[in-house]
Amino acid sequence: MRRTFLTCALATVAAAMAPPVRAQASPYPTRPVHFIVPASAGGPGDVIARLFAEPLGRALGQPVIVDNKPGASLTLGTAAVAQAQPDGYTLLFTTSTPIVMVPFTMKKAPYDVQRDLMPVAHLGSTALVLYVNASSAIHDVKQLVTAARSQPQAANYGSYGNGSSAHVLGEMLNRQTQLSMVHVPYKGVAPELQDLVAGNLMAAVADIGTAAPLVKAGRIRPVAVTGTKRASALPDVPTFAEQGISGMEPFSPWWGVFAPAQTPQPIVNQLSVELSKLVRQPEMQARLFALGIDATGTTSSQAAEITRAEIAKWQSIIRSVSYINFE
Structure with missing residues (x-):
């Protein structure tokens, strides 16, 4: 009895002196991850999100599901992520x-970017393009200006949303050319281009990838691209600057992934690493190039730096057109 008591007592003391065993954190992810795309299905954001979703799911060991939440100038889906649980299961896949x-x-x-969201990765950017219906006589910006002045009742342009x-x-472009083309906003690029094909718009501004099938089919014609040099996917289309229109160089929307603020940094880092690996794959780069996108791929800290710089740049640009009634 005495020997048994001493053995138990020593075991108790040893257990008390042993270092505590820390509970192991649950591995991430243990269930499907959702990409919230704040634009309609078929648009560039949706197409690119689906391009990344399947291979990212394989890398994570769980499906990545694309959910489209369009509306309110892309703020509906963005706000949904900003207000989501910061657990890495609800992510924003968006254009800039x-x-x-x-x-x-x-x-x-309905959100504050720097307060409510965490950059995960910057994936790539693309030029914007000014398109016209292929049956029109317009082949460059000068001819567009002439047409808009001679047909003011038909002078309009489409975009993929207010703001x-x-x-x-x-x-x-209106300001630089002293035009008064009427803005016609759409809930996404696809319906905008459909109306351009139907002849309801004199011009439309859209990305390269979404419009590519219509360009190849001879339904619409690109007449100018943004940026400091011609887009590699449209080498025969001159820039706005080449056609005497300055100030269009910064217009290169980019795509990125964001998480709700307070998402654990290890989860953000894991996602950033996997997305960067995907961007560096030759097959992915080729598919992005076909969509007119110059691939980047960044760490979360690099994505944060890019985001801060872009916010400052666009705040300045938008102030210069503060007369616009966006909303």
């Missing part, structure tokens, strides 16, 4: 518009 532009074009955006980069570009 609701991140760096809408906060300055909307009187009261979007396409909207701001259109208004800067």
